[in-house]
Amino acid sequence: MKINWADTLRENVHGLAESLGNLLVESFHYLALFAIGGITAWAAVVAFLGMVEKGHITVDDILLLFIYLELGAMVGIYFKTNHMPVRFLIYVAITALTRLLISDVSHHHRPDLGVVYVSGAILLLALAILVVRFASSRFPSVQSDGPHRRHLRRDEVVEEEA
Numbered sequence: 001m002k003i004n005w006a007d008t009l010r011e012n013v014h015g016l017a018e019s020l021g022n023l024l025v026e027s028f029h030y031l032a033l034f035a036i037g038g039i040t041a042w043a044a045v046v047a048f049l050g051m052v053e054k055g056h057i058t059v060d061d062i063l064l065l066f067i068y069l070e071l072g073a074m075v076g077i078y079f080k081t082n083h084m085p086v087r088f089l090i091y092v093a094i095t096a097l098t099r100l101l102i103s104d105v106s107h108h109h110r111p112d113l114g115v116v117y118v119s120g121a122i123l124l125l126a127l128a129i130l131v132v133r134f135a136s137s138r139f140p141s142v143q144s145d146g147p148h149r150r151h152l153r154r155d156e157v158v159e160e161e162a
Contacts, residue, residue, distance in 0.1 A: 037079075040068060040071045040075060043068060044068035058106075059102050060106075070095065074088040074089070091129075100118060101115065
């Protein structure tokens, strides 16, 4: 004999626990995003003020500001879409390696094997972006429509913002 009130109570408790869990996870998610965004903006302002105080700006400094810009864009995109744009992480890595390469060449004035290694790493990261872009256009993933998700049809393509 099935006890109807017990099943109903179990379903209600399960629904309450799921709702409460979602609330806590989303609250932490937004709090962490605001903290990361704030820290990124603060670090960019401090770096900029250091450049102004120094009295001149180098290419290293400009590339550092681009890194902060990409990190801020990542936070903004993740806040809006709940998807981590892996391409932006690769862009940050390419910018950081380019900054390292320019700094190394401008300060040491000697070409060595390290320049080749860093250039090769930049090339590999550029190829990784090509693979990610191709894969995301050829094999689109799940698109989020608010709290509910829907699966894309095989012939449906989501255009990414560059």
